[in-house]
Amino acid sequence: MNLTASDLFPGLKDLVSESRFDRVSNALTSLFHKSLTRLENGRPFIITGDIPAMWLRDSTWQVAPLLHSNHPEVVNLLIELSKTQVELFLIDPYANAFNPSPNGNCWHKDFADQSPWVFERKFELDSWASVLYLARMIIEKYDRWDHIDENFHEALEVMLNLAQREQRHDPESFVFKRSNGVSHDSLSHDGRGAPTAYTGMIYSAFRPSDDACVYGYLVPSNFFFLNELENLSQRMKTPESEALARDIRNGLEKYAVIDNLYAYEVDGLGNSLFIDDANIPSLLSLPLLGCLPADDARYSSTREFILSFKNPYYFSGIKASGIGSQHTPSGFVWPIALAVQALTDPSVSNKLDTLDLLEKTDAETGNMHEAFNVNDDQDFTRSWFSWADMTYVQLVLDSVNYQSK
Numbered sequence: 001m002n003l004t005a006s007d008l009f010p011g012l013k014d015l016v017s018e019s020r021f022d023r024v025s026n027a028l029t030s031l032f033h034k035s036l037t038r039l040e041n042g043r044p045f046i047i048t049g050d051i052p053a054m055w056l057r058d059s060t061w062q063v064a065p066l067l068h069s070n071h072p073e074v075v076n077l078l079i080e081l082s083k084t085q086v087e088l089f090l091i092d093p094y095a096n097a098f099n100p101s102p103n104g105n106c107w108h109k110d111f112a113d114q115s116p117w118v119f120e121r122k123f124e125l126d127s128w129a130s131v132l133y134l135a136r137m138i139i140e141k142y143d144r145w146d147h148i149d150e151n152f153h154e155a156l157e158v159m160l161n162l163a164q165r166e167q168r169h170d171p172e173s174f175v176f177k178r179s180n181g182v183s184h185d186s187l188s189h190d191g192r193g194a195p196t197a198y199t200g201m202i203y204s205a206f207r208p209s210d211d212a213c214v215y216g217y218l219v220p221s222n223f224f225f226l227n228e229l230e231n232l233s234q235r236m237k238t239p240e241s242e243a244l245a246r247d248i249r250n251g252l253e254k255y256a257v258i259d260n261l262y263a264y265e266v267d268g269l270g271n272s273l274f275i276d277d278a279n280i281p282s283l284l285s286l287p288l289l290g291c292l293p294a295d296d297a298r299y300s301s302t303r304e305f306i307l308s309f310k311n312p313y314y315f316s317g318i319k320a321s322g323i324g325s326q327h328t329p330s331g332f333v334w335p336i337a338l339a340v341q342a343l344t345d346p347s348v349s350n351k352l353d354t355l356d357l358l359e360k361t362d363a364e365t366g367n368m369h370e371a372f373n374v375n376d377d378q379d380f381t382r383s384w385f386s387w388a389d390m391t392y393v394q395l396v397l398d399s400v401n402y403q404s405k
Contacts (some may be wrong), residue, residue, distance in 0.1 A: 001036065001071060001077070002032075003028070003031040003032065003071065003073060003074070003273060004025065004028075005021065005024050005025040007071055008066065008068075008069040008071050008074060009024075009068065009397070009402060010270060010405045011405055012024070012396075012397070012400070014401070016056060016396060016399075017089060017402040018357065019359075020359075020373050020396060023359070023392070023396075024367065024386075024393050024396055026366060026367075027389040027390060027392060027393050028393070030071075030367075030384075030389060031046075031062060031384060031390060032046045032050070032255060032404075034047075035049065035062060036077075037100055039084065039100060039101070040101065043080050043081075043083060043087070044077055044080050044081045044084055045084060045086045045100045046058075046059040046062055046063070046081065046092065046386075047100075047384040047386075048062075048097075048385070048386060049382065049384040049385040049387070050383055050384040050385070050388060052099075052100075053097045053098060053099055053105070053107075053119035053120070054084075054088070054097065054100070054119075054222055055096055055097045055127075056085055056088065056089065056096060056097075056127040056128075056131055057096070057100075057124065057126050057130040057132075057208055057280075057391055058128050058386070058387045059081065059085065060085075060130040060133055060134045061130075061280060061387050061391065062390045063077070063078060063081060063134070063390070064137075064389050064390065064394055065079060065390055065394040065397055066349070067137055067141050068397050068402055068403075069140070069376070069404060070142075070404045070405070073137075073320075074399070075142050075144065078134070078138050078142075079146050080147075081134070082131075082134050082135050082138060082147040082149050083149070083151065083152075085130075085134065085145075086131065086151050086152050086155045087151060088117070089127075089131055089155050089158075089159075089181075090151065090154065090155055090158065091115055091117045091118070092115050092117070092118050092121060093128075093158055093159065093162055093207075094118055094121055094123040094174065095118040095119075095120065095121045095122075095127075096121070096122045096123070096124045096127050096206070096210065097118070097119040097120040097122075098117055098118060099116070099117055099118070099119050100115050100227045101117075102116035102117045102268060103116060103117070103267070103289065104116040105119060106118065106119050106120065107119060107120045107201055108120070108178055108180065110177075110178055110402050120210070121176075122176065122205060122206040122210055123174055123176075123204065123205040123206060124204060124206045124207070124208060124210070124221070125166075125202050125204035125206070125218060125221040125222065125224075125225055126204070126208045126218075126221040126224055126225075126280075127205075128163070128225060129221065129224040129225040129227075129228050130224075131287075132228035132229075133224070133226075133228055133233060134171040135147055135152065136228060136231050136232065136235075139235065142147075152208065154306060156241075160238070160240045160241060162238075163225070163244055165352065166202045167198060167199075167201070167202060167203070167247065168198055169193075169203035169216060169220050171189070171192035171194055171195070172192065172210055173271070174187075174193075174205055175187070175190075175192055176191050176193075176205060176206075176212075177190065177191030183212075184211040184327075185211070185212065186212060187213075187215070188203055188212065193194045193212070193213070193216055194213075194214065194215055194216060194267055194271075195267065195269065196215070196217065196267045196268050196269070197267065197268035197269050197312050198218055198268060198394075199251040199254065199255045199266070199268040200246075200247035200248055200249075200250050201217040201219075201222045201247075201248050201251035201255070201256075201268075201360065202217075202221075202222055202225060203216045203217065204216065204217070204218040204221050204222075207221075207223070207277055207279065208220075208277070208279035208280060208281060208282075209277050209278070209279045209325045209326065209327040210327065211277075211325070211327050213223065213265055213328050214265055214273050215265040215267035215271055215272070216265075216267055216272055217251070217255070217265060217267060217268060218264070218265055219252065219256045219263055219264055219265060219266065219283065220264070220281040220282050220283050220285065221281055222248055222256075223252065223281065223286055223291040223292070224250040224281040224289050224291060225248065226245055226252070226291070227259075227289060227290055227291045229241045229242075229244055229245040230245050231290075235244060243254060248331040249329050251268075254292060255268055257298060258272055258274075259300050260297070261274065261298070261301055262283055262298060262299070262300055262302045264276055264277070264283060274310070274311075274315065274322055275306070275311055275312055275313055276306035276311055276314075276325045277313060277325050277326070277327075278322075278324055278325045278327075278334030278336055278337035278371070279325065279334075279336065279337075280334070280336065280340065282323070282337070282340065283299075283302050283303075283306055283342050284303060284306055284307075284337065284341060285322065285340045285342060285343075285344065286299060287299065287344045288340060288343050288344050288345075289344060294344055294345075301324055303344075306323065307323070307341070309322065313325055313326065315330070315331050315332065315333055315372070317331065317373045317374025317375035318374070318375050319361055319372070319374055319376065319377050320333050320338065320357060320361055320372070320374050321333070321374065322334070322337050322374075323337040323341070324371060325339070325371070328370060328371040329371075329373075329381075331373055331374055331375070332371035332372060332373055332374070332379075332380075333371060333372065333374055334370065334371045334375075334379040334388070335358055335361075335368040335369065335370075335371075335372075335388045335391070335392065336368075336388050336391050337352070337389065338354055338357065338358060339354065339391045339392060339394065340391070342354035342355075342395055342398075342399075343394065343398055348399065351395060351398060351399040352399055354395065355392075355395060355396065355399060358395075359394055361377035362377065363377050363378045363380055365383070367383070367385075367388075367389060368388035368389050368392050369381060369388060370382035370388060372387045
């Protein structure tokens with residue numbers, strides 16, 4: 001696609017500095033000319049960056065800023081990408097990342113019968129929610145239904161059936177034990193995960209960071225999936241989704257709220273984990289996802305907690321303060337999390353300050369990285385992480401309240 005930032009976002013150049021506009025342009029060029037490839041059937045396939053695979057979740061957030069554009073080529077790209085996501089989901093609903101062809105490439109072959117299309121098979125509930133989110137946003141933004149085809153309805157039926165099954169997770173049904181010596185790359189309890197009891201929520205084996213859950217009910221992912229189910233029910237009137245949404249909402253209310261704070265993970269047996277992680281969905285991101293208003297009392301209390309040292313993944317140094325992840329070294333913050341913190345803050349000045357911070361901590365590369373050391377931004381992980389670049393673009397658009405033209 002030979003589209004420029006001005007093609008996608010007319011008038012943006014007049015609203016931001018030249019250097020900031022250039023960064024937006026570079027991020028879009030990278031997306032269209034490096035991340036975007038094509039499947040044999042011509043459908044778009046978007047790799048996450050320096051790993052040549054497409055994550056269902058990452059690809060949604062890589063194109064999320066494009067929802068601010070009305071350019072017909074962009075609209076068609078989004079529709080076709082939604083179809084790609086559905087096709088990949090149907091290959092293996094429990095996989096989180098896929099190859100552009102059945103080439104057998106994989107991070108690690110964790111299952112003997114793993115499809116050659118599957119790059120990684122970690123069951124992450126947010127992958128399902130991300131597929132539904134992109135499909136819904138296309139309808140809301142453009143009133144286009146081209147992607148709601150036979151494949152989509154099949155995927156939705158599969159998703160709802162599996163979600164109902166995962167309300168009562170069978171630990172023998174998904175055993176994940178990776179022999180690489182990294183504890184959070186495998187489920188606990190000999191690959192079966194910690195025990196859970198029925199709550200109405202949906203089990204998730206892994207977090208959006210691709211790290212194993214400590215407890216099986218991942219609260220931000222259940223919020224995200226719930227929000228998509230409720231929106232879906234309004235448009236398609238499916239009794240199964242309505243009933244499932246009620247179960248999840250009741251489960252969140254009964255089990256996820258402790259002392260007026262939202263836990264990050266619970267198990268329905270009385271155990272809970274109070275942290276937040278940099279990846280979306282996070283507790284911090286709930287207003288961005290449309291799950292809660294930013295002034296919700298519980299969210300405000302939770303936000304105060306997770307943006308403090310009470311959260312073991314909150315780090316502060318001479319370069320930055322923010323949320324990191326178990327996925328990266330201690331003392332590293334994620335630009336995605338810094339951007340989400342600003343995107344969920346009504347203050348325009350805070351948004352602009354965060355953009356300044358992100359631009360000053362890119363190790364003079366012009367790119368956002370996965371994470372960087374709070375005391376030395378030259379010390380970072382992943383030289384090219386498209387999701388982070390595009391979240392920066394999303395914050396730029398938000399900082400000027402950009403409206404499509």
